Amino acid sequence: MLLGLGSSLPLAAAPRRDFAAQYRPDRRIVVDTRREGDSVRLYLRFPSARLLRRGFPLHVALWNDYDAKRVLWQDTVRHAARRLRREGEAATLDFCLPLTRLRVGQVLSLATGPADEAASGEAAWVRLTPEHLSRSFILTDSVGQPLLRHYVRAGEPFMIDSYGADLSVQAYRYPLSSLAAAPPMAGPGALPAQPRKLSAQDSVRYRAGSLLRFQAGLYLLRVREQEPRSGLLVEDNTFPALTSADELIAPLIYLTTSAERKKLFDAPDPKKAVDQFWLTVAGNNQPIARQLIRTYYGRVQEANQLFSAHKAGWLSDRGMLYLVLGPPETVYREAGEERWLYRADQGMGGTFVFRAKPSTFAPDNYELVRRPEYEQLWYAAVEQWRKGRTARPGR
Structure with a gap:
């Protein structure tokens, strides 16, 4: 265990934590776990090694809820900087915690800097699920470095690094979903019916530690029968970025009519038609059109990085708002609930409530509480895009 003796003064939270930093890819610390006997190993990736402040330890704190x-307890990982592995601008490290100190439903926060930063929304936060405390494997790249993501690209080589010798992995493949989120003002009758149960298309057994390449699909992975199954999304092409014409047209569902999208799909050169769509929106101003394209599809990529689980992140409820309104300016979390706040800017201020709806494929899934009063706000935001003068809240 790489823990110090702990801090003498208990952490106390600020009046109300703002978790908006969790939805800024350039500031978000990514966390994954693996069960190793009577311990849990935590893997952290910092988006920039500059976020690790020289001389400060890594502070670890456990809370009952967000x-x-x-704090329930707090401790430190000393000399964390010496254990860093550089990955370009990013940096990763790992350490172990005793399983006896952790319970399902509790929340860990991890931060470098002054001790009280582990109590702020800027820290890495993770609610402990049965998967976090029981899963005995992590996904790695082809040379054994932790992926710290639950998606890969079709044909991308990766490995399942299991704790324990001579173990096999059972993989069940399910169809991918292309169902986009309904608008925030949609009533219950407007929401498409969700299948209550998915049927596996096939299943294959692999040896843990072997180099794998999966075809596109949604997978459930299991190493030991007593462990919960873990979801893995496998997408085509350059995911989380989108490059093909069909991929670029699909996220326009939040800004266009079905007739407009059909015209784009049916165009002799769909990719050129997409460029022309944005140029028209920009009033034939090429610099503005390029900025709109960078902003919108940049948000698509970020949403895929942040929210992908049972489907691509831009298709999810949080991904939908992220694309159209941008990153939330303020985020409050309570037991089973998130609140995204946008300031009143050009008529687009409002508060959106998400409620936790975990599943086997997506233990961190949240669904938007849809309300009729969101209609004016939503159409005002879409109009900003359609007139080429999109405000960028939270940026």
């Missing part, structure tokens, strides 16, 4: 006022 909005808890007092």
